[in-house]
Amino acid sequence: MATSALKPSPPTVLRKLFGLAGVEFNGSQPWDIQVRDADVYRRTLHKGTLGFGDAYVDGLWDAEQLDETIRHLLDAGVESKTVGWAKVRLVAEVLRHRFFNLQSYKRAFEVGERHYDIGNDVFEAMLDSSMSYSCAYWAKADNLEQAQHDKLDMICRKLELKPGERVLEIGCGWGGLARHAAANYGVEMVGITVSKEQKKLAEERCAGLPVEIVLMDYRLLQGQYDKIVSVGMFEHVGPKNYPVYFRKAFELLRDDGLFLLHTIGSFKAISHTDAWIDRYIFPNGKIPSLHEITRNIEGRFVLEDWHNFGRDYDRTLMAWWDNFDRAWPQLQARYDEKFYRMWKYYLMCCAGYFRSRQGQLWQLVLSKRGRQAMYRSIR
Numbered sequence: 599m600a601t602s603a604l605k606p607s608p609p610t611v612l613r614k615l616f617g618l619a620g621v622e623f624n625g626s627q628p629w630d631i632q633v634r635d636a637d638v639y640r641r642t643l644h645k646g647t648l649g650f651g652d653a654y655v656d657g658l659w660d661a662e663q664l665d666e667t668i669r670h671l672l673d674a675g676v677e678s679k680t681v682g683w684a685k686v687r688l689v690a691e692v693l694r695h696r697f698f699n700l701q702s703y704k705r706a707f708e709v710g711e712r713h714y715d716i717g718n719d720v721f722e723a724m725l726d727s728s729m730s731y732s733c734a735y736w737a738k739a740d741n742l743e744q745a746q747h748d749k750l751d752m753i754c755r756k757l758e759l760k761p762g763e764r765v766l767e768i769g770c771g772w773g774g775l776a777r778h779a780a781a782n783y784g785v786e787m788v789g790i791t792v793s794k795e796q797k798k799l800a801e802e803r804c805a806g807l808p809v810e811i812v813l814m815d816y817r818l819l820q821g822q823y824d825k826i827v828s829v830g831m832f833e834h835v836g837p838k839n840y841p842v843y844f845r846k847a848f849e850l851l852r853d854d855g856l857f858l859l860h861t862i863g864s865f866k867a868i869s870h871t872d873a874w875i876d877r878y879i880f881p882n883g884k885i886p887s888l889h890e891i892t893r894n895i896e897g898r899f900v901l902e903d904w905h906n907f908g909r910d911y912d913r914t915l916m917a918w919w920d921n922f923d924r925a926w927p928q929l930q931a932r933y934d935e936k937f938y939r940m941w942k943y944y945l946m947c948c949a950g951y952f953r954s955r956q957g958q959l960w961q962l963v964l965s966k967r968g969r970q971a972m973y974r975s976i977r
Contacts, residue, residue, distance in 0.1 A: 606636035612643065619674035621667060629666035633659050647677055651874035651947075655939045664942065665916070668950025677872065713880060714793035717932065720941075721772070723925035724918045728774035729803075732830035732860060733911040733959045737977070742917040745910070750778040753827060756903070756963055756976045757856050759783040763824035766790075766850060768816050769831025773800030773809065780807040788823070790814050816846060824855050832861035836884045840894040848898050853968035857899065861886060862911070863958040872947075879944050885957070899964035902973040908958035915949040 608616075608623040616623065622630045633639075635658040641649030653659055661667040671677065725731060726746045734745035735752055753775065759765065761784030770776055770789025773796075780787050786808040791797050792815065800811045816831075826847055835843045851857055867887040876883065895901065919942065922929075926938060951957040965973065 606633055606639075608633070608639055609643065612639055615676060616671070619670040619676050621670050628662040629670050631659050631661055631667065635659075646873065648873035648877065651878075651943055654943050655936055657939065664946040665949040665953070668947050669953045672950055672954035672956050714791075715795040718772075718795055718799050719932065720922070720929065723929060724922040728778065729772035729799075730774045731771055733862075733907070734914045734917070735907060736910045736913055737907075742914070742921070745914070745917075746774075747778075750775050751782075752976060753829070753858055753860070753961070754779050754783050756961070757825045757827060757858050759785050759825060761785065764788070764822075765825045765827065766819070766821075766823040768819075768826065768828040768847075769834075770796070770800060770811060771830070772796050773804045773811060775827065775829060776800065776809045776811070777804045777807060780804065780809050785825075788812065790816065790819065817842060819846060819850055821850060822852055823850050824852055826851050826855065826857040827860075828858070829860040830862075832859060833880070833883050833885055836882065837886070837890055840886070840890060844894050844898055847964075848966070851966065853966050854971065855965070855969070856902070856973070857964040859891075859960075859962045859964065861891075861960055861962075863888065863891070863906075863908070863960045865956055865958060875944070875947070878940060891960075891962070895962075895964060900967055900969070901962065902965050903961075903963040903975045905961040905975070905977065906958055907961075908952055908955065911952040911957065911959050912949050915945050915952070919945045919949070 605624045607613075613623065616631070620627075620629075623633055624630070631638075635653075638650070638653040638658040641653045641658075643649075645652070654664075721729060721731065726734075726743045728746050728750060730746040730750065733749070734742060735749035736745045737748070739745035739748050757765070759779060763785045765779060765785045765787050767776055767787060767789040770787075770791050773789060776787040776789045779785050787804075788810045789800065790812045791800070792813070794813060797811050797813045800809075804811065816835075828847075832843070847857055862885050864885040864887045867890060868885060871880075871883055871885070892901075922941060922945070930938070948957075952959075963973065963975075
C-alpha cells in the first residue's frame with residue numbers, strides 16, 4: 599500500500615498513449631516520468647500539454663533527462679493525440695487561431711512585455727556576450743560564444759554588407775547583430791523591437807556606433823534600405839499577417855537590395871501553438887511551415903538561398919540551459935523555484951522539439967527581380 603501511495607498508477611488511456619513514445623510512468627529509463635502526485639494525470643487528461651507542463655512546474659512529476667522525455671513524446675506525435683477533456687480544449691485552440699488575428703497591431707507588444715521584459719539579468723546570464731537569442735551556427739565552433747559570432751558574421755556575409763549601406767533589422771533584440779554589423783562592416787543600422795528592456799540595453803551596448811534602436815511595430819516602418827534582416831522575429835508575425843509582413847519588406851527594400859529572413863520553421867503546417875508555450879513563454883506566437891512562407895513570397899521576391907541548420911538549435915538550447923543552471927545561485931534572489939522549473943521546462947521542450955526534427959531553422963535570402971548581381975551562397 600505504501601508503494602502504491604508513492605507511485606500512483608496512471609489511467610490506462612495515458613499509459614497506452616505515452617507508451618506509444620516508449621515513455622513509462624515511474625519507469626527505469628532516464629526519460630521516464632517519475633510521478634510525485636497523482637494529480638498530474640487529472641491535469642493532463644483535462645488540459646493536455648498545458649496541464650502536463652503546469653504539473654511539471656508545480657513539481658508533480660520529474661524526469662532525469664527531461665529533454666529526452668519531450669523528444670520521445672514528439673517523435674511519436676503524442677501531443678496531437680489528445681484524450682479526455684483536452685480534446686475539447688484543443689479544438690477551441692485551433693478555432694482561436696483560425697478566426698482571430700492573434701498577432702494584430704494591438705497585440706504586438708504583448709510578447710515584449712510578457713517575455714523579453716522579464717529581466718535582462720536572466721538573458722545576460724543565459725546567452726553569450728553578444729546576447730544573441732536565436733540559433734547559433736556550430737559548423738566550425740566548439741562553444742556558444744564562437745557559434746554565435748559565426749552566425750552573426752555569416753548573416754553579414756550573406757547580406758553582402760558594404761560600408762555606408764543603410765540596413766534595417768526587424769526585431770533587433772539586445773543589439774548584438776546591429777553592433778557586429780556596424781562595428782565590423784561599416785554599415786548604418788536601424789533596429790526595431792517591441793521590448794522596452796531590449797531597447798534600453800541595446801542602446802547602451804551600441805553606444806558610439808551608427809545604430810538607431812526604435813520601439814515600434816514593423817507595420818509602421820517607412821523609408822528605403824539597402825539591406826533588410828530579421829532574426830528570430832518572424833515567429834511572432836502569424837499567418838494572417840504574412841502578406842502584410844512581406845509586402846512591407848518589399849516596399850522598404852531597394853531594388854538591388856537583399857533581405858535575409860532567419861526563422862524557426864515547422865516540418866508541416868500546424869493549426870495552433872502549444873498551449874503551454876503560448877501561455878507562459880511566447881504569447882501569440884506561431885511557427886511557419888515551408889508552404890506558408892513560399893506562397894507569400896511567390897510573385898514578390900526571388901529566392902536566392904534557403905539554408906537549414908535546425909539541428910544546431912538543439913545544441914544552442916542545451917548551451918543556454920547550462921549557462922542558466924550555472925547562474926541560478928545568483929538569480930534565485932530575484933526568481934523563485936517555480937520560475938526555475940518553468941525556464942527548465944521551456945528550454946528542454948524546445949531542445950526536444952528540434953531534436954525530434956519537428957522544428958527546423960531556416961535562413962532565406964530574398965531579392966527583387968530588379969537585382970542584376972549574381973548571388974553566391976555563403977555557408
